[in-house]
Amino acid sequence: MHPDLPKLLDVQGKDRRLAELGVTMDALVTERAVLDAALERVRADIAAATRMAADYARRRDETAAKLDTQRSNQEKRRVRLESERNPRLAAQLMADVELARSILAQEESDWMRLADDATQRASLVAEAEARVAALEEEQAEARAAFAAQMAEIQADVDAAKAERESAASALDRTLRTRYDRLRNARKTEILVPAEKSICTACYTAIPSSRIGRLEAEGLLLEGCEMCGAIIYLTDAVV
Ligand SMILES: [Zn+2]
Structure with a gap:
């Protein structure tokens, strides 16, 4: 038997072992990515719900600010109306007050609807957050198992690498270079x-x-x- 044959077969066997460990590790990484993707989807729900809730809260607050201005304008009209002695101007002011009253009533009902919607949207955010927390808890055991398996395989990889290195160092330099080049190709x-x-x-x-x-x-x-x-x-x- 050629003296290099058993050494070469030894290195190749150890490379095969390393490749198998790599496949096992890749499979675990792929499985864990399924958990990540599920969590990512629920987290995206939170982000969308949060954006929506912020939008409703902003519209509610804008409507409230507008209402404040309109109420104060209405108050000024009433004050003017009380002191107006000219009947024609008083009639005009009265008409303005009536028109503003109906607009205000409409805006107030819009504001109440927006306030309800904003509250409801905020509760959807809380629901999405609860779903993420529940999913994280549900995945915790599986993730711990993955972490343990990965650590175990990584330890095997480290050991297999050291064994491979020691087997490869038994080859003469030229043969080792040739083997490694073929291995890459x-x-x-x-x-x-x-x-x-x-x-x-x-x-x-x-x-x-x-x-x-x-x-x-x-x-x-x-x-x-x-x-x-x-x-x-x-x-x-x-
Ligand atoms: Zn051939």
Whole structure:
């Protein structure tokens, strides 16, 4: 057996373990994102309800300010009416007072409606806030479980990285550089077994000029001519 073959297979096995842990971690992150999205939707409800409540409160307050001005103008007309001696001007003032009274009555009823609406809108904000609080409580257990699982996997990742590093340091520098380059370039495995003189990564036949060395050493370090995978014989691994 070629002396580099067991070392390479060891590094590849540890890379495989790291990749598996990465997949597990990604799955957890994806699942946790579902909780985040649910919470985000309810939080968006609060934001929308708050904007609406603020809008109603502003309109209520504007109407109240307008009413104050109109009431004070009406009061001034009444005062003028009491002291007006000219019958024609008094009749005109009387008509103005009557008109203003009906406008005021309408505005007062508008204000009351706005005040009711504003109160109702404020209670919708409180309801949305209660829904967020309830959902946060409902998710707390699941989030704690995710955090625990993630911490556990992260510890496994850290350990697996250290093991990988130690396995990789057993390779000579050139081979390690080559392996790492292939690892970055290939989605599939770097060391693949030959089967009936065929590379099992790309199913290209290994040239007869190389078969002899593969059979003698159990390893073709220069790799597959077609896909670059490093080829080995499973028989060589005991
Ligand atoms: Zn190949």
